[in-house]
Amino acid sequence: MSVKPSIAPGTPANMGVDYVISYDYAAAKDKAEATGQFTKLINAVHNVGMRTEVRDGSQGKVLVFVSIRSEQKLVGAVYRSRVKDWLHGVRPAAPDKETQRSLDAEPLTEAERLRIVHAMLTQPTSDGGAGITPGKGEWTLVESIFPLHDSEFNKEWMKEWSTKWHVTPEDLRKLRDMYGEKVGFYFAFLQSYFSFLIVAAAVGAGAFFLLPQYSTFFAVANCLWSVIFVEYWKRQEVDLAVTWNVRNVSLLQHKRARFQPEGETQDPVTGEVVKVFPAWKRLLRQALQIPFALGASVILSAIYAVVFSIEIMITEVYNGPFKSILVFLPSVLLSVFVPMIIGVLTNVASRLTDFENYENESSYEAAMTQKVFVFNFICSYVPIFLTAFIYIPFGNVIVPRLDILGLMTEATEDDKASIFQVNPDRLRKQVFYFTVTAQAVNLAMETIVPVFKRKALKKATEIRNKRSNKAPASPIDHEDEKDFLTRVRNEAELSTYDVTDDLREMCMQFGYLSLFATVWPLAPVSFLINNWIELRSDAAKICIEMKRPVPYRADSIGPWLNNLGFLAWMGSITSAALVYMFSTPVAGQELPTALTVSGLLAAIFVSEHIYFIAGWAVRLALSKLDSPGLVKERQERYIVRKRFLEESVGVDRETEGKEGVLEQLGRSAYKFWDRQHGVEEAVEAGKLIILEEKKTQ
């Protein structure tokens, strides 16, 4: 797990390749377009100081290997990037004025090197980059730009993490040096969350075995745990960002290539003419999010409600033929309709976000994430909400009315109620499903399935090749490059890793805990086990199943942080409601009376205010603690300050001696200040007054 010191070229095992550009000539309309765009590509890459090697990628692709031509060019770019960081407050201390010394003091990491080379390839030509935007604009045939895996690092990484219980900050630093801060933040978050889960699991197990069901004590403890975790992570994030020198890096925003300006204006700050899109217009467009979110919520909730009703009718009322088959109908309906509708809605969300026309990648991503969060929220939690807050309290009233098929027609009104009995255990079963079964299935889907899939695909290709009797059209490689090129061709076929998906998964998991752990306090135990594996399997996923990600920077887990806060707050409401409604012995058998409604509201009111006060207290307490990152930052600021202050001291000494300003004030002032000279005369004058020997001083 070694990271190159200073500015050595890329990993030897990777032939010093920085990036591979996969050029998909088979997708071109004709050979002329294919060769034309290729020529442009090679020129563009050479123009920003890169050297290239071209190889056959097989299956209609050309692989262009890219490496920076002069290491000194890289050094300059790194230095400028660091100076820019310092000026934007990203790093607290200025880099040394001498370039080489700056690099010696803080050696270039793999991640920094790759990030800067990536910026040189993808930044707009106006900013000095090659302006290559894979798949977009004039680069329709450029499929992807990706770095090559460092298999030695990966092997060591896998080995280390799979044999140790606890991932240390040092492990995270190594990971960040290799894969960049964005990936680093995900794993740091996962590790922090895992550590907190140990406490939650202990408390949950205790509550499960020792406390009554729906215990108020556990609900409060769970709510406090959520608040403390969210606030702790907020602080931890800042600390990590400082330690990793990326604080406020999200403010150094990358322009979105697809931003469509609508007019020009003079920037009040820089005085340059910039292309803008009026803020009020964007605000109006953003307002569309509200009906969209409401509409999406209604549609998705309605589907769940309908399927839920069908399920209840089939499992708990229906007793006719084919029942054993019909019970699968709800699952089939959900697995057919929900992904379909989510697909449509995601498409609409993506168009809406395009329409909102953001200037920066980060605001675009944040806006899209918020929309997707709405779907995720509904799909994850609405089924449980339906059971807890509709089915159990109102089931006896509603279910008989759902009997549109007349399954209960034979019975009288009174009988109907007796045929159907609300099943109060349903809630617990459902929470168990979402927190154990679904998590396990998901983990399996992520880890085991892709392995089989890949093997099956390979087999299928082999068989197809055999059948068509065509010799495998493998390109003819130089003998000493054969292994290397085979590996690169494999990597080019892998998917691109998006850390957002993994973050979303963890965020939704946190939601189950915060919203519904009161129903089944063993949920955190299940998550604890799941996440120990998740932490390692996600590492394996990046190493094996994904292209090596471009090491982007980040100073936070981004919009998911707000979503965590939102879920913790929602948790304070649902936990109170659940405890109030179900902690009394035989709940669910009676309609809520007026008294219970006021009690419910009071419970929610109290719980929510406990949440607010706890959040405030935790923030206050955390703000009193010092963290290594913040001390480091203050230390570096102090050194800068001290140096500057030393430079500016002594200014007054040089120029002292300019007297005589008193004349400017006029004669009477001059006389006023002329009565006593020096300390002795002043003291004497005072003594005269004090000893009350009145005379004109």
Next chain:
Amino acid sequence: MSVKPSIAPGTPANMGVDYVISYDYAAAKDKAEATGQFTKLINAVHNVGMRTEVRDGSQGKVLVFVSIRSEQKLVGAVYRSRVKDWLHGVRPAAPDKETQRSLDAEPLTEAERLRIVHAMLTQPTSDGGAGITPGKGEWTLVESIFPLHDSEFNKEWMKEWSTKWHVTPEDLRKLRDMYGEKVGFYFAFLQSYFSFLIVAAAVGAGAFFLLPQYSTFFAVANCLWSVIFVEYWKRQEVDLAVTWNVRNVSLLQHKRARFQPEGETQDPVTGEVVKVFPAWKRLLRQALQIPFALGASVILSAIYAVVFSIEIMITEVYNGPFKSILVFLPSVLLSVFVPMIIGVLTNVASRLTDFENYENESSYEAAMTQKVFVFNFICSYVPIFLTAFIYIPFGNVIVPRLDILGLMTEATEDDKASIFQVNPDRLRKQVFYFTVTAQAVNLAMETIVPVFKRKALKKATEIRNKRSNKAPASPIDHEDEKDFLTRVRNEAELSTYDVTDDLREMCMQFGYLSLFATVWPLAPVSFLINNWIELRSDAAKICIEMKRPVPYRADSIGPWLNNLGFLAWMGSITSAALVYMFSTPVAGQELPTALTVSGLLAAIFVSEHIYFIAGWAVRLALSKLDSPGLVKERQERYIVRKRFLEESVGVDRETEGKEGVLEQLGRSAYKFWDRQHGVEEAVEAGKLIILEEKKTQ
């Protein structure tokens, strides 16, 4: 209203005096102590580069006039202070490297000059100051250090503000240049609040004449108004702080002279050994605030409750002899007991805050303010709370039980209820009292009474002097200094202005609006009128009744900002409760049923969440708007950035040409990168693949 350009000496009318030190030798034990401390004082002042003149202050005092000896010394101090500000992020742009040019670009204001001279006199000797702490430590006989009023500026200020309707940002800037940012912030706040009151008054008047009593619409409008005002001011504060170059100035904290360290530790940042007080110990001591606040609340509330009960008994039940006199009993009781108890509690609060042992003046002040806010809150709002939430809903049940004196004994149980009837108009009358009568009385107390008091005192002294047949012991002055010294002696007798009192007054006024405007929507109209006068009378107060304040800096109205937020939040709760309870026709005649309790909670729940969402939305909307201050800040940052970037460009060009790093990677890599040379060969190689003419490249 002219401010001195550049570094001219102090105002000519004030003989160029920067500060006057009032030395109270009459308070000394003996003449030796009096002369000893005086000698030390003169030496200390001379040692930091000041010149002095000593005059008789009459009535047992010596006046020491202080002015900086060399203007160049001042220039140096100003420059160092500005550099320090820049390094701490207080000002966005660095001052010019050349001292004089920096002062030309940004002339010294009166406030800056006085602040820096004050720092030289009062800072600890270890920081290069004279270390004079009036009344404390070794300076027991130093009564005060104060600057002299600029009567010309004051005259113009009074004239301008009393003749114009609206105070402009330019007016505030002039004020700040003269009296410093702390006073500037108070007036800026008052002006912003006044502008917002225009809207509130218009809405309130509309509601009063057009809407029914306790209108939901007005309650929501009022709640939104409160939120918008608080959020607007938060932003306005930041903007002003940037414009005035004082952003984050509160972080540049002044050490408290009375801080008692309990051990030493090495500062992790600077490496210096510093005296500290353990944070956990302070936290434990701070925990005493909770029982203290609760205790104080209970005691004060109990007094109000008892007096309230007596009042009800006397005015609404009692019908015996002396009723016309007895009705004044409650007011007498309150005006005797409340100030007494507040006095005791303030004393306790002050000791508690001392005990908490803060390191900095600002944290000490904030802690004290929070404690005082509790008393203020109770004295201002509890009487109304008692009427609204105890007397009206429960009066019929409680009042008969209060009849311990047996005033109702003749009647049967049934009759008791008929003797006493809750007076629903009481609430409105009470709010009217607090928002109109009490405000007017308070204004009169602040403005008119002191004038009479001063005149009466003067008269009394004259009469006493005449009676004792002693010639007025006026000191013998030089003829040309007579008028000046008389003026200084008068100023030395004035009180010290504390902006906190004025801020508290406004904050509590905002509370009435936010909490109870639904009861009487004309309250904002009353406040509008009151504050138009207040803005001017406070100005007059500073000019006439107070010593000229030392121009301290501030970047905010401090802890009052949080209190405003707290009151706006409380308002969302009380308004909902008031509207829910009283908007139905004949409220107050029935006991709340179970239904009304749940309704009340629902109303509060909804209202509170409207408050949260509105707060969030307002913050979001405000964050999209650009403000002149923030543009200015970004502009200055940009200029700094640009200059530095320009300096660091070109580093790579100088040293280009270092090739040959490929050898480090080994033979196979060297060969890998050696297949194609230059653009042409690379393009050619690509074309071969694209056109599918397979061969070894």
